[in-house]
Amino acid sequence: MITCTDVFLDSFFVARQPVFDAQKNIWGYELLFRNSEGTNTADIGDDDAATSQVIADGFGLIQDDIEDGQRLLVNFPRNMLLEGAADFLPPEICVVEVLEHVQPEPDVLEALRDLKDRGYVLALDDYVGQEGFEPFIDLADIVKVDCLDLDQDELANIAGNLKQLDVHLLAEKVEDNEMFDLCRNLGFELFQGFFFSRPEIIPGKKISTNNINRLQLLSAISGEEFEVEDLTKAINSDVSVSYRLLKFMNSPAFGLPNEINSIQQAIALIGYRKLAGWLRMILLSDMSSGPAGNELAFLSIKRAKFLELVCRDMKNCPLSAESMFMLGLFSLLDVLLGRPMPELMEELPVEKDLVKALIGEECDALVYLNLIKLLEKADWDGLTKLIMDNKLSPISVARNHMAAMQWANEIVVMGQAGNN
Missing domain, CATH: 3.20.20.450 (EAL domain)
Incomplete structure (x- = not known):
């Protein structure tokens, strides 16, 4: 690579x-x-x-x-x-x-x-x-x-x-x-x-039991005040998730010096908030089904990493880097679950400014979600205008997008291996 x-x-x-x-x-x-x-x-x-x-x-x-x-x-x-x-x-x-x-x-x-x-x-x-x-x-x-x-x-x-x-x-x-x-x-x-x-909203469509469980896990670890106990309980409630999370942690991408054998050990090494971010990615990937599933997982994870990197380059980011990551990660949740985004946001305890961006209401964070969408569509004229209007660095945007593409691809490939 x-x-x-x-x-x-x-x-x-x-x-x-x-x-x-x-x-x-x-x-x-x-x-x-x-x-x-x-x-x-x-x-x-x-x-x-x-x-x-x-x-x-x-x-x-x-x-x-x-x-x-x-x-x-x-x-x-x-x-x-x-x-x-x-x-x-x-x-x-x-x-x-x-x-x-x-x-x-x-x-x-x-x-x-x-x-x-x-x-x-x-x-x-x-x-x-x-x-x-x-x-x-x-x-x-x-x-x-x-x-x-x-x-x-x-x-x-x-x-x-x-x-x-x-x-x-x-x-x-x-x-x-x-x-x-x-x-x-x-x-x-x-x-x-x-x-x-694009979300296909089918009135009366039921979410599968597996995805209901995943949404509940997301809810447990997506608020600003979740505790280590909530995270541990969420991971241990699903044997498949805990197995795959440990497999992720022991992959070469992490470069950790010692093998990790338990969730508690993982929390001690990298911290519970960072581990929660990895768990959110696994849950979103698991929700991605059908022929386009891997592509939707790739887009969600790439958007998350791009928005995090852009935030870290900014002096006055509208949200924390962690929240910007979550904004990208959740941006296709309505597509994955076939339910309107406002309805889903009522079930996830995320901060108000993040919710506003996800449902398309005007706010500072929405600018950066629109930025990644313009990049994906190769709408160069729209991208140019947004960059100029917001006084962003085009070189920084390009490099962060490149880095996010590479990172997301590695994560998706690891996820596929974890499912095998």
Whole structure:
């Protein structure tokens, strides 16, 4: 696993977005990046600021996330296509994605034919039926259609035309389950967007007994005044949780000098508040079920670590670092449990400012939750504005997000191992 200090990429904003198949299994990921160094100006910089080193380091950053058979879509601006940056990436994993502003000029088409001959899969980004892109479509294996700004008739017309060709259709910016169902019915095979992180609230839906127990455990250790006895009781009430917590503590990630054999010993070594943080992560991971479960766990844990790191860099953080961590960790609780966030907040004894941010009410902490959401969506313009408006350091934001991505991936991998 490479670290932030090892890579040139740490001055870039990096987003990793999942791509799902029609059964909502993860087919692969898209890696998006943008140089953070121009963020304090009106222009964040263009995609040609990317370099071969950025692309190679980006692949190194998330290659551990990719399971056998999964793919990684990597954005290629014109200069990187012509300079042979794909040579750094394995063709059996990486999909070369031609960005929407690249024109089908002879030298670009020649470079793409060469990549295709060498076994690379090619994808065309942001296709909305524009004329003149036929040479790209003739070479493409995957065509990505931006669904957000198309009405249903326009989307059906584009899908119908593309289905007559030998290409796979990928719907991007699929923001809710209704759009997912529409695109699937129109013949799209792959889906990218944040539909999977939107809560599906089903009136009368019952939470499983296991998740009720987990929510009760969360409640016991989420207030400001919980005691060591509450923590010990919460851990010991679930054999699976206590086993996995001890397995976490004895993993190389902790680097503790001696083996830990009991919860009391763990509390003595790292403190009960820190141990409670680890327990909250395990409980949230256990609530993550279904094909998108690991991705939801990853997002929750990454948000938690990012907000904690941002807080520690600030002179006047709106909440404590521990509360900022909890804000990120609980930010997808409504998705995990299929219940409205305000309803869930009535059952968790968390501080008022944290509750306000979680239910979307205006408060200082909400700014930072919105910051991580903009990073995840690769909304570079919105991200730039928020950073400038709040006088944040773009380099610090980029590096903290990178560190949080790496940390969350290690935790999720450990969690998966603990379940085996």
